[in-house]
């Protein structure tokens with residue numbers, strides 16, 4: 001199974017686009033490949049090199065032309081993905097409409113769901129899981145996605161609230177919704 005997965009990710013063109021992840025990189029939702037920004041830049045260069053190889057062909061027939069056009073399109077597609085990812089932390093990112101934080105008893109973790117008014121920002125995360133402990137929650141503060149940084153503050157708030165209940169020997173709440181006016 002792992003073997004098959006490996007082949008799938010090697011051949012995957014990441015056609016679904018790449019998304020920002022919790023560990024400050026990018027992930028392809030189709031094959032699960034993780035890339036940092038340099039990795040994405042390398043991915044763009046690979047397409048550029050493949051295209052340049054086609055340019056280097058001396059005898060140009062119809063087939064070569066088609067390949068060349070396809071490879072050029074692939075270069076554009078990858079560059080577009082790269083530009084969008086570069087803009088994730090800097091561009092004007094829409095704020096979430098609502099953030100739902102729920103406690104997962106089995107995993108002793110928080111699941112944080114970020115709801116956006118359409119359209120969802122490019123590369124914006126909709127779901128973040130984090131261990132129910134202050135250290136991993138604080139780590140989210142340096143996440144490249146500004147809305148994940150925002151959500152980390154809400155998880156921290158909910159975690160503190162739950163700790164208060166635990167100290168008072170009362171059952172802590174399992175979920176909390178934060179609406180736009182609290183974000």
Ligand SMILES: [Zn+2]
Nearest residue numbers: 012014028031
């Ligand atoms: Zn992929």
